[in-house]
Amino acid sequence: MKEPLTQQWIQFTAEDASLRANFQPADFTARASGPVHWVNFCGFPDDESWAAWKGVLRLNPHMMLDAVNAKQRPLMEEYEEALFLSVKSIVKRKGSRIKLEHISFVLTDDYVLSIQQKQQDRFTAVWDRVHEARGIVRHRPVDYLLYRLMEAVVLPYGEAISALEDHLDQLEVAVVENPNQAVLTSALALKRDLTVLRRALVPMKDVLGGMETSHFIKPEHLPYFRDVRDQAMQLHDRMESLRSMLDSIEALYLSSVGQRTNEIMRVLTVFSAIFLPITFIAGLYGMNFQNMPETETQNGYFMVLGVMAAIVVSMLVWMKRKGWW
Template sequence: MLRVFKTPEKRLGSAPGTLHEESADFGFLAACTSYNEDVFEHSSCDTVEACIEAIGREGTINWLNVTGDAIHGVLREIGRKLNVHDLVLEDIQNASQPLKFEEYDNFVFIVVKSLMYSHIREDFIIADTKILVGENYVITFSAEPVPMYLKLFKRLSQKNTKLRKLGVPYLLFALLDALSDGSYETLNRIIDIMEDLEGTVQENFQDFDVAEIYRIKQLMGHAKRSLWRYMEIINSIKVSDYMDIPDDVLPYYKDLEDHYKHMRDIVESVHATATDMFNLYVSLNGQQMNEVMKVLTIFSAIFIPLTFIAGLYGMNFQNMPELAKPWGYPAVLGLMTAVAGAMLVYFRRKKWF
């Protein structure tokens, strides 16, 4: 989990605003959707030039969605065309950024986080989404595909919808809402996993996957800290002079704020449950260890006097009358048996086993 906070070594010591070429597995994928009330165009942008041309279309709202890590070329051209500050471009390229809302003269830069399942890492992650919002465009950057965007594309393709009529502020809301829905979907999957783990820890805790619950505990702790700042981001959008949210769109942001408050409550509950399950496992494991130690201690306690008796009669003194008697050996065995039996009865009455 801590790897998400690491800074690549080649970026350390670089000048602020420096873009670095990344060695990504799949480069970048980009798709542009241009629309207004009457027009809808959706196309893939296979080159940097196509991406730049897409966000420069006039008379439509343009949404450019860029996916992948190797986006240095796209960023340089976007920065040149839209006059985006180098520090913003660097923040877009860096893998993990804190939530932020930055308002500039000609655009707004937003960083948000969402829960999702990474098919690359094959694990649940908290993914960054970086968003540039301009007068007639929205550009989203993410390291991996966001499944909920597909539903958003479908809604955009339908005529006479609010998404086609209410402009950039509503598109930004729809994107944040899609990320929220994706986080809810991921939370449901995590809750299903935890229910299975909860049954395991109660029925047979030895088969309990403590590593899995520890990962979930860490993930929820990170998500909880991130969600606390969502209210600040949404409030910044609502009062932004550049965004100038219309009155008919403002209620949707208030509803989005309620969604994130609800999600925060769920995350806190899941985190608390994961912590309780982890502590329960530690407690049960310690209890089992105590039972093992109790049995070993009882055996040790029984053999202490038996060892003393055996050691006593194992001394090679000449004047030990019992050694010469025919009943000496059976008598010593009987004494040992009596001592062991008496100790077992005593331990049993004390309910030590």
């Protein structure tokens, strides 16, 4: 089900920046040639609205189709009229597992389209930077704006991996102190999250690397995109380190469970070994033979109890010296 659509048309120069929320695709054809233009969609447009945008922009039909395809894998494709990017970003939902959303970018010589699957706008900080004229964004062309948008996509990955690292630290303590079923469940959930991140982050490195050869990226801005690519590579390395640590924790969990099982079996074995001789004695004198002289002894009952107690004490002392308990 598609989420409600929110759209914004942002245009700015070094001197001014403005945002329009109420506009039609046809209005975009009359855009001024001087400012940088950024159209941001939060939620996929419906078929009728997207058809109108396709008619106005006149971009490659495959590009326009992939832009609103939530199942599209991360990729970069360069056309004569535009550069198309498809990536996955993290949806921030407190208290739930990691979820991904589809985000597409279309870069031309004078505008950027950003199409987000969810209504949650993750580019608010970029607009604030433009609106408040912080940094150099207002003094740079449209490809620098794309760099800021891609940076905003990569940033939540670092936050998610940091949270997983904290969670892993807690698991390391728990698996040693109390390796119960809840620890294993948490480890498996963490492994699922890492798998989700890996499927999105690995191809994103390729997307960012491919942008360096695009003629839509000006040479003076290539270091910025390399910086984002390096961030993605560092995040990937941290994620792989987490996977290795998680494998070690799972091995430690199995070892701890096996050790606890061995301790339980050792205690049961000690009790079984102790009760075996006294059970034999009780069974021997519990037989109903008529000719058993010991059963007629006046203090026979107490003597047998004493023998049993002596056996128990001697076996406990012997096992203690052997280090069996």
